[in-house]
Amino acid sequence: SKLISRVKRLCHTILNAKKLFSAINRHAISLINYHIGVLRLEPADFSKLDDAVRAVLVKNKIHLRPGCKERLYLPRTELGRGLHSVELRSEHMLLQLLDCLEKSKEISTRRAAILKVENNNKTHLALIKGFLKVKYRLVEEAQLAKLYNEIEKRKLHSKLYNARKNELVSISDSSRWLKKGNIRPRNEAVFCYIQDRNVFWGADGMCQHCGKSGKTVDHLSTRCEKMLSHDYTRRHNEVVRCLHLLLLNRYKFKSSKRIRSHSVQEILDNEYAEIRVDTRIKTDVKIRNNRPDIFILDKKKNKITLIEVGITSQDSLQIVETEKLRKYDLLTNELGLIYKVSVEIIPYMITWDGIVTKYHKSHLKRLEIPMNVEAYIQSIVLKETVETISFDRRRGLESGLNAEESWERASMGVIMRAEMHEEPTPPLKEEKREEDGAKNSKPKNKARYISQGGTTLEEPTNNINKESDLEEETKVVKEVEENI
Numbered sequence: 001s002k003l004i005s006r007v008k009r010l011c012h013t014i015l016n017a018k019k020l021f022s023a024i025n026r027h028a029i030s031l032i033n034y035h036i037g038v039l040r041l042e043p044a045d046f047s048k049l050d051d052a053v054r055a056v057l058v059k060n061k062i063h064l065r066p067g068c069k070e071r072l073y074l075p076r077t078e079l080g081r082g083l084h085s086v087e088l089r090s091e092h093m094l095l096q097l098l099d100c101l102e103k104s105k106e107i108s109t110r111r112a113a114i115l116k117v118e119n120n121n122k123t124h125l126a127l128i129k130g131f132l133k134v135k136y137r138l139v140e141e142a143q144l145a146k147l148y149n150e151i152e153k154r155k156l157h158s159k160l161y162n163a164r165k166n167e168l169v170s171i172s173d174s175s176r177w178l179k180k181g182n183i184r185p186r187n188e189a190v191f192c193y194i195q196d197r198n199v200f201w202g203a204d205g206m207c208q209h210c211g212k213s214g215k216t217v218d219h220l221s222t223r224c225e226k227m228l229s230h231d232y233t234r235r236h237n238e239v240v241r242c243l244h245l246l247l248l249n250r251y252k253f254k255s256s257k258r259i260r261s262h263s264v265q266e267i268l269d270n271e272y273a274e275i276r277v278d279t280r281i282k283t284d285v286k287i288r289n290n291r292p293d294i295f296i297l298d299k300k301k302n303k304i305t306l307i308e309v310g311i312t313s314q315d316s317l318q319i320v321e322t323e324k325l326r327k328y329d330l331l332t333n334e335l336g337l338i339y340k341v342s343v344e345i346i347p348y349m350i351t352w353d354g355i356v357t358k359y360h361k362s363h364l365k366r367l368e369i370p371m372n373v374e375a376y377i378q379s380i381v382l383k384e385t386v387e388t389i390s391f392d393r394r395r396g397l398e399s400g401l402n403a404e405e406s407w408e409r410a411s412m413g414v415i416m417r418a419e420m421h422e423e424p425t426p427p428l429k430e431e432k433r434e435e436d437g438a439k440n441s442k443p444k445n446k447a448r449y450i451s452q453g454g455t456t457l458e459e460p461t462n463n464i465n466k467e468s469d470l471e472e473e474t475k476v477v478k479e480v481e482e483n484i
Contacts (some may be wrong), residue, residue, distance in 0.1 A: 003031045004052050011060040017188035018076070018181065020062070025084045029053070032086055036093045040123065046087040053086070062185040064193045068157040070147040071192060076178040078144075078171055079160065081192065088143045156197040159218075159314075163355045168318055170358045177354060177378035180371050191382040195353045199389065220389050221352040222313045227388065232311070235384035239309050239348065240264065240277065240293055242377050246369065247275055247296065273298050283334040289327050297339065304335050304343040307367070311381060314351050321349040321357060352385045354378045 006028035015023060032049070035041065054072070057063035063072060073088065074080020105112040152158050163169040177183070183191070193199070197217040205215040209226035213219045222232065245262045248254050251273040256262070268275045276295040283290060294307035308324045324347035332343045346363050350356050364374055 003028050003049065004056060006031070007053055007056045008060075011056060011062060011185075015185070016181075017062075017081070017183045017185040018178070020185050021082050024053075025082070029084045029086060029089070032089065033093065036090045036097075041090070043087065043090075046090045049086040053083075060185075062189050064189050066196070066198045067189070067193045068151060068154070068196045068198075070150050070157075071196070074144065074147055077175050079175050079178065079195075081178065081188070091143070159197055160195045160353060160355075163314055166314075166318075168357050168359075169314075169355055170360065173358070173361050174355045174378075176371060177375045177382070180375035181379050182372075183379055187379075187383070190386055191379065194382065194386050194389065217389060218313060221385050222311065222316075231384075231388040235352075235381060235388065236309060236311055237264075238380050238384055239311070239350075239377055242373070242380065243294060243307065243309070243348065243367070243369075244275075244277060246373065247273075247294070250368070251275065251296075251298075272300060281331060281335070283331065283338065285330075285334055287330050287334060290331050292328060292331070292345075297341075302341045304339060304341055306332070306343070306345045307348060308345065309348045310350075312349065312351055314353070314355055317349065317351055317355065317357060321347055321359070324349060350378065350381055352381065354382055 007024055010020060010023050010028060013020070013023075032046075054063060054069060057072075058065050063069070071080050072083045073085045074082075076082045101111050101115040101118075105115050148161065148164075151161055163174065164171055177191075178188075181188075194217065199217050200215060207213050207215050207219055207224055207226075209220075209224050213223065220227070241262060241264055242259065244264050245257070245259060248268070249257060251270065253268050253270060253273075253275070264277050266277055266279050274295075274297040278291060278293060279295065281290045281292070281295060292306040293309045294305075296305040296307070297303075298305070306328050308327065310320050310324055312320045325345055328345050332345060335341075336343045344366070346366055348363060348367070349360065364371075369377075
C-alpha cells in the first residue's frame with residue numbers, strides 16, 4: 001500500500017515524463033527491495049503489484065489502457081518508457097541473492113543455515129533458478145525477449161517494433177525523444193498510444209477524407225491524398241521552421257530564440273550566409289527539381305547546403321531517403337558551376353512515428369543539430385500526427401480555441417473516440433493549392449504550405465509564414481531555445 005500511495009503522489013507532480021518514471025522507480029518501486037527474499041512472496045504477488053502500479057498510471061492518463069503495456073517496461077533506448085517491473089526486478093534480485101548464499105555457504109554458517117531453510121521449505125527463492133529456466137529458458141537478456149515476444153503477438157502493437165528487423169534502422173536514434181525529451185507524462189502517453197496504432201480498436205470503416213482506403217493510423221498519417229495539402233504540409237513545415245530558426249541563429253540573422261513566434265521568411269541574406277526556403281533556384285539550364293526546402297550559401301566556407309525534409313512511413317523510409325539524396329543531383333552540378341563552390345545535399349528523413357535510419361545521425365552531425373533539439377523535433381512530428389488523426393482538433397480550430405486547448409482536445413479526443421467508438425466528424429474540404437505566381441500573397445487563416453517530403457503524392461506550393469499551433473512556452477521550448 002505504501003508503494004502504491006507513493007506512485008499516486010508522484011503522478012500528481014509536475015515532473016516531465018522521463019523524470020516521473022525515474023522517480024517512480026527510485027522512490028516507489030525501490031521499496032520492494034527491502035522485502036524481496038525476506039517475505040514469503042510468490043510470483044503472482046509480484047505480478048499483482050505491477051497490475052496495481054499500471055492501474056494508477058491508467059487512472060492518471062500516464063498510460064492508456066488500449067496501448068502496449070510491455071512498452072512500459074522496455075528501456076527508453078528501445079522505444080520503451082523505462083518503468084521497472086516488480087516481477088522482473090524480483091527475479092533479478094532473488095537470483096543474485098541465491099547465488100550469493102550458495103557462494104558463501106562454506107565460509108558462513110549463518111548463510112548456510114538460511115539456504116538450508118529455504119531449500120527445505122521449497123520457497124520461491126530456493127526454486128528461482130529452475131523457475132527462470134522454465135519461464136525463459138535463457139536467464140540473461142531473456143526478460144526483454146519475453147516482452148518483445150508478447151508485442152509480436154499483437155497485430156497493431158508489433159508494427160512499430162517491426163523496425164527492429166530492419167538492419168538500416170536505428171532504434172536508439174529513434175528513441176531520442178524518449179531519452180532526451182522534456183515531455184509531460186500525459187503527452188508521452190498519447191504519443192506512445194499513437195505509435196501503438198490501436199486508436200480505432202481494429203474497427204472497420206473507410207477514411208472520411210478520401211473514402212478509398214480503410215481508416216487506419218498508417219493511412220491517416222501519411223497516405224491519404226486528400227490530407228496532403230493541409231495536414232501533412234503543416235507537420236512538414238513545423239520541422240522546417242525548427243531547422244530555419246536554428247540556422248538563423250547560427251548565421252547571426254537574429255538573436256531571438258522564441259520557437260513559438262518564429263516566422264519563416266523565403267529569402268534572407270547577410271555577410272555570413274544566404275538562406276532560402278522553398279524558393280526556386282535560378283540556373284542557366286532548365287532543371288525540374290530546383291526548389292529545395294532549405295538552401296544555404298555559406299559565404300565564409302564557400303559551400304552550398306541543400307536540406308530536404310521528408311516525413312514518411314516505415315515501409316517507404318529507405319526509398320524516400322535515397323530519392324531525396326538523388327533528387328537534386330542536376331541542381332547540385334549546376335550550382336557548383338555557377339557559384340564555384342562545393343555543394344552538398346542533406347536529407348532530414350523521419351517517419352510519422354519517429355523512426356530514423358542509421359544514416360540519420362551523420363546527417364545531424366553535418367547539420368550541427370543538438371540532441372535535445374532533435375528530440376524536440378521528433379516530439380513535434382508525433383504531436384502533429386496526433387492532431388492530424390484527431391477530428392476533434394478540427395472542431396477546436398473552428399471554434400477558435402487557443403493552441404494548448406486545441407492540443408488537449410485533440411489528444412483526449414483520440415483517446416475518447418477509441419474508448420467510446422465515436423463516429424468522427426466529416427472531413428474538412430481540401431484547401432486550394434496556390435499557383436506559383438501567387439506565392440507571395442498573404443493567406444487568410446490557412447496553414448503554411450511547403451512541398452511535403454516522404455510521399456509520392458504531388459507536391460503543393462506553399463506559404464510558411466502563418467503562426468504555428470505550437471503550445472505556449474513550456475520548459476521543453478526553453479530548453480530547445482537555449483541550444484539554438
